[in-house]
Structures are given as structure tokens and as C-alpha cells.
Amino acid sequence: MSNSGLASKGQLRASFLRWALFTVPACVLLGFVSGQFGGADSIWFQSLIKPDIFPEPMWFGIVWTALFIIIGIAVALVCAAWGARGRTAALIVFALHFMLTLAWTPVFFGAYQMTAGLYVLAAVVITLLVVMALFYRVRKLAAVLLVPYLAWVCFAAVLNYEFLKLNPDADGQDPTQAVQRFEI
Structure with missing residues (x-):
């Protein structure tokens, strides 16, 4: 510490690195664990009509991993x-x-609830805006880093809405009673 009581740049950098060694793996791990509670390979999801804006499924793992690192x-x-x-x-x-x-x-x-999922995403977007405003007051860069995350969850909300619009009968449907859909 300098005589002024403020931490040196080296001390600040070391503090950030120590925190990052915890927060980055924690965010990635928690995201991975959440992802284990259902996915695109389920019978229920496979039976859904996919919106035109639905990207290749491989992109979700790539994008979320990158976002969880940035969030961390x-x-x-x-x-x-x-x-x-x-x-x-x-x-x-x-x-x-x-x-x-x-x-x-x-x-x-996991629960096959598209409407509830849309409400969750609306809450995610609203609370993320609050987080970004609060982060901005503490460290501007922290808020700016969350911009791609905000864009992605907004896209996810639109995608969730499109799935619900195309598959209203599948919302909350028990997958063991699912009917296979065929497009002709």
C-alpha cells in the first residue's frame, strides 16, 4: 500500500486475478450444472416445430460458455x-x-414450460439491466462486458416466444404423452 492508503496498481491487478480465478470457473460450472436439467436432445424438444431464427444447437454451448466467462x-x-x-x-x-x-x-x-420460461427470461432481462446499472457505478468496464450477455438473453427471449407461438399445445405437455409432429 502507498502512503495514501490506496492500493497500488499491482495490488489491484492481483486482487482482480484472485477473484477471477474464483468467479470465472464458478459461473461456467453453475451454467454447466443448470444445463444438465434438460436440453435440446430431449424427445419433447425434438418434437417441437423450430422457428426460422433457431441457430444450430452447437452454438448454444459455445455462446453460453463464452458468456459465462465474460460474466465471471x-x-x-x-x-x-x-x-x-x-x-x-x-x-x-x-x-x-x-x-x-x-x-x-x-x-x-426440464419442466417443458415455455410460457414460464418466457416470464423467467423477461425477469432475466429486467434484472440484468439493473445489474448493469449497478455495475456501471462500481466499474464501468464490468457493465460494458455484460452487453453481449444482454443481447443474447434478448435473443433467447424472442426465440422462446417463437417456440411458444409455433407450439402452443406443447407448453407444459408431459413428454411421455408427446405426439410426434411431422411437417409435410
């Missing part, structure tokens, strides 16, 4: 901002927001 970095920036006004509130709101993000896969794929 943004959180590490805020965590390393010891003494910053609003840091604790930003982290608490982020934790609540992230639980919503992680809930979407079990709701949509």
Missing part, C-alpha cells in the same frame, strides 16, 4: 473493487439475477 470477469471486476460505493448491492442483485438465468433451462427444458 465482469463479476471479478466488481468483487475486486473493495470499498467502492454500491459494490455489495451490485453483487447481491447480480446473485439474484444469476439464479434467474440458471433457472431458465430447468423451467423450459
Whole structure:
């Protein structure tokens, strides 16, 4: 520490790296665990009519992994901002927001609830905007890093809506009673 009581750039960098070594793997791991509660390979999902904007399924794992890494970095920036006004509130709101993000896969794929999934995504978008505003007050870069995440969850909400619009009868349908659909 310098005589002014402020941390040196080296100390700040070391604090950020320590936090990132925790937050990045934690975000990726929690995202992976959430993904285990259902996926695109289920009978229910395979029977759904896919919207034209539905990307190749491989992209979801790639994009989410990249986003979870970026999210972990943004959180590490805020965590390393010891003494910053609003840091604790930003982290608490982020934790609540992230639980919503992680809930979407079990709701949509696990419980086969497209309408509830859309509500979850609406809450994800709204709370992410709040998180971004709070992060901006602590570390501007942390908020900016979340912009691709915001774009992706907005796209996910549109995609969820399109699935619901094309498959209204499949919303909440028990997959053991699913009817295979064939397009002619």
C-alpha cells in the first residue's frame, strides 16, 4: 500500500486475478450444472416445430460458455473493487439475477414450460439491466462486458416466444404423452 492508503496498481491487478480465478470457473460450472436439467436432445424438444431464427444447437454451448466467462470477469471486476460505493448491492442483485438465468433451462427444458420460461427470461432481462446499472457505478468496464450477455438473453427471449407461438399445445405437455409432429 502507498502512503495514501490506496492500493497500488499491482495490488489491484492481483486482487482482480484472485477473484477471477474464483468467479470465472464458478459461473461456467453453475451454467454447466443448470444445463444438465434438460436440453435440446430431449424427445419433447425434438418434437417441437423450430422457428426460422433457431441457430444450430452447437452454438448454444459455445455462446453460453463464452458468456459465462465474460460474466465471471465482469463479476471479478466488481468483487475486486473493495470499498467502492454500491459494490455489495451490485453483487447481491447480480446473485439474484444469476439464479434467474440458471433457472431458465430447468423451467423450459426440464419442466417443458415455455410460457414460464418466457416470464423467467423477461425477469432475466429486467434484472440484468439493473445489474448493469449497478455495475456501471462500481466499474464501468464490468457493465460494458455484460452487453453481449444482454443481447443474447434478448435473443433467447424472442426465440422462446417463437417456440411458444409455433407450439402452443406443447407448453407444459408431459413428454411421455408427446405426439410426434411431422411437417409435410
